Amino acid sequence: MEAASLLVTEALEGNRYALARLISLIEDDGADARASLAALYPHTGHAHIVGVTGAPGTGKSTLVNQLAKSLRAQDITVGVVAVDPTSPFSGGALLGDRLRMRDLAGDPGVFIRSMASRGSLGGLARATGDVVKVLDGVGFDVVLVETVGAGQAEVDIARTAHTTVVVEAPGLGDEVQALKAGLMEIADVLVVNKADRPGAANTARALEMVMDRSATQGGAGRDGWCPPILQAIALDGTGVPEVLDAVAAHREHLRATGLWAKRERMRVESELLNVLRQELLDRLLARVGQERIQAWIDRIAAREVDVYTATRSILDAD
Amino acid sequence: MSKPLRILIAKPGLDGHDRGAKIIARALRDAGMEVIYTGLRQTPEMVVEAALQEDVDGVGLSILSGAHMTLVPRVIEGLRQAGLDHVKVFVGGIVPDEDVPALKELGVAGVFGPGTSIQTVTGFVRQQLAEV
Numbered sequence: 174m175e176a177a178s179l180l181v182t183e184a185l186e187g188n189r190y191a192l193a194r195l196i197s198l199i200e201d202d203g204a205d206a207r208a209s210l211a212a213l214y215p216h217t218g219h220a221h222i223v224g225v226t227g228a229p230g231t232g233k234s235t236l237v238n239q240l241a242k243s244l245r246a247q248d249i250t251v252g253v254v255a256v257d258p259t260s261p262f263s264g265g266a267l268l269g270d271r272l273r274m275r276d277l278a279g280d281p282g283v284f285i286r287s288m289a290s291r292g293s294l295g296g297l298a299r300a301t302g303d304v305v306k307v308l309d310g311v312g313f314d315v316v317l318v319e320t321v322g323a324g325q326a327e328v329d330i331a332r333t334a335h336t337t338v339v340v341e342a343p344g345l346g347d348e349v350q351a352l353k354a355g356l357m358e359i360a361d362v363l364v365v366n367k368a369d370r371p372g373a374a375n376t377a378r379a380l381e382m383v384m385d386r387s388a389t390q391g392g393a394g395r396d397g398w399c400p401p402i403l404q405a406i407a408l409d410g411t412g413v414p415e416v417l418d419a420v421a422a423h424r425e426h427l428r429a430t431g432l433w434a435k436r437e438r439m440r441v442e443s444e445l446l447n448v449l450r451q452e453l454l455d456r457l458l459a460r461v462g463q464e465r466i467q468a469w470i471d472r473i474a475a476r477e478v479d480v481y482t483a484t485r486s487i488l489d490a491d
Numbered sequence: 492m493s494k495p496l497r498i499l500i501a502k503p504g505l506d507g508h509d510r511g512a513k514i515i516a517r518a519l520r521d522a523g524m525e526v527i528y529t530g531l532r533q534t535p536e537m538v539v540e541a542a543l544q545e546d547v548d549g550v551g552l553s554i555l556s557g558a559h560m561t562l563v564p565r566v567i568e569g570l571r572q573a574g575l576d577h578v579k580v581f582v583g584g585i586v587p588d589e590d591v592p593a594l595k596e597l598g599v600a601g602v603f604g605p606g607t608s609i610q611t612v613t614g615f616v617r618q619q620l621a622e623v
């Protein structure tokens with residue numbers, strides 16, 4: 174416990190290795206992680222948390238690199254959390270997002286951390302939200318969170334970030350894909366990347382149409398914000414200033430309409446319920462004991478009792 | 492669940508390709524480790540910075556250019572200055588036998604040349620880092 178509070182103090186003073194150690198502590202969980210998060214929490218709440226999500230290969234990392242570079246040109250400090258998938262077979266992971274972020278090397282105003290998803294399915298790792306808090310707490314102005322390559326339903330990022338940028342690329346599907354629920358719905362800013370490739374204008378038009386349709390149903394988009402659809406070439410930086418402007422405009426919109434506080438509250442609510450759920454389960458399992466749980470599993474598998482009756486019996490007996 | 496080992500695979504210097512490094516990165520991934528891969532043409536400073544930010548347990552340097560006697564000491568010295576003395580360094584690529592003792596003297600934990608089996612490398616990394 175002593176070591177953890179020392180790490181927090183050192184990280185707050187700007188010691189980068191202490192920050193890195195602290196993040197590992199939180200990734201690996203445990204009592205020390207809880208204590209250090211508690212100590213850091215009063216320092217959080219000042220960063221603009223921006224999520225970057227989209228299908229694999231659309232250019233998320235390259236866009237993050239450019240966004241961070243442009244922010245640094247305005248003297249805004251940037252923390253980056255980049256999540257890549259953990260293998261369900263070996264438990265290993267190849268974290269390759271840094272590969273696209275070499276422009277940011279050597280800048281003390283930037284801190285990049287790669288995270289493996291470690292079994293989480295929503296596009297982020299279990300600890301990503303807490304790691305974001307650490308980067309926020311030690312004073313980074315903007316925290317960019319890059320999700321794993323997302324398909325259609327990995328929408329956890331919308332609960333973690335204030336502003337969510339969804340990255341698309343030409344040639345990934347027709348507008349029916351864009352009509353589906355999920356990823357498209359969480360976009361605050363839509364970027365058609367690789368705009369120099371054939372079909373980029375078509376992709377942008379298809380998105381435009383879909384977005385217009387959703388706008389006709391609910392007025393000017395969700396929460397009075399109509400997600401802009403922008404074209405960019407992240408590789409050479411074309412269109413990146415416009416993306417950054419849109420991100421800043423969204424932040425102003427959140428602030429001006431009171432949505433910032435509302436989203437914050439929603440995030441805290443889902444976080445609290447998640448932690449409660451996990452803690453309650455852990456406590457219950459500890460009290461009931463593995464032996465009794467295993468006995469119930471045997472009985473359910475043998476069709477002697479169904480899962481709902483078993484659950485009620487376990488809870489009532491306790 | 493035990494904490495997975497975190498390994499940085501880096502290519503300092505001016506090599507033209509990184510096939511070997513990718514094969515090692517993949518093998519360590521399959522051995523259950525979290526591998527941070529940073530790609531070609533890294534400076535020793537970039538390698539040290541990535542090792543620090545990612546809080547890795549080990550750094551694998553792939554060098555084919557023959558510049559290992561220049562690059563490896565700079566990485567090791569940088570790690571030391573950053574307070575990362577505990578990070579194990581291993582080297583793969585084209586390293587003449589007569590340079591191996593000098594590299595080990597510098598603190599390199601292992602040197603792997605062409606023809607080394609994948610199992611040798613993953614076994615070595617796991618064994619070396621289990622001691623930490």
